Amino acid sequence: MNRREIILNEIKENPQNPFNYYLLAVEERSTGGITSSIEILYELKLNFPDYHPTYYTLAELLYQSDRNTEATAVAEEGIIKAKDLQLLKVSRELEQLILLND
Structure with a gap:
């Protein structure tokens, strides 16, 4: 069983994680599945909006894919969410990501 299969099995066994x-x-x-990764992260953001690592990783991949406007919107959404959850370090990291890419 490869790594991807193991992860898919974990998802099947515990879909709420x-x-x-x-x-x-x-x-x-x-x-190398950047498009697939972006799709999974969008789905993750939709289903688990408080899972903060999603925002940075998704925004970073969108910037790498030259989807800058979309990336900035995701990062800004993550900043708001992080501040709501009082995750100031996370909000600063997202702010820095925007600064580095705009």
Whole structure:
């Protein structure tokens, strides 16, 4: 069983754990599936909006794909969410990501 299959099995066994979906997106990214990774992260953001790692990774991939307006919107959404959750370090990292890419 390869890494992707293991992650998919974990998702099947525990579909309410956002970390497993995040792992799948990272795995897709590492094997060159940028588009697939972006799709998984959008789905993750939709289904688990408080899972903060999604916003940075998704925005970063969108910037890498020259989808800057979309990336900035995702990062800004993540900043608002992080501030709501009192995750100031996360909001600063997202702000820096925008500054580095605009």
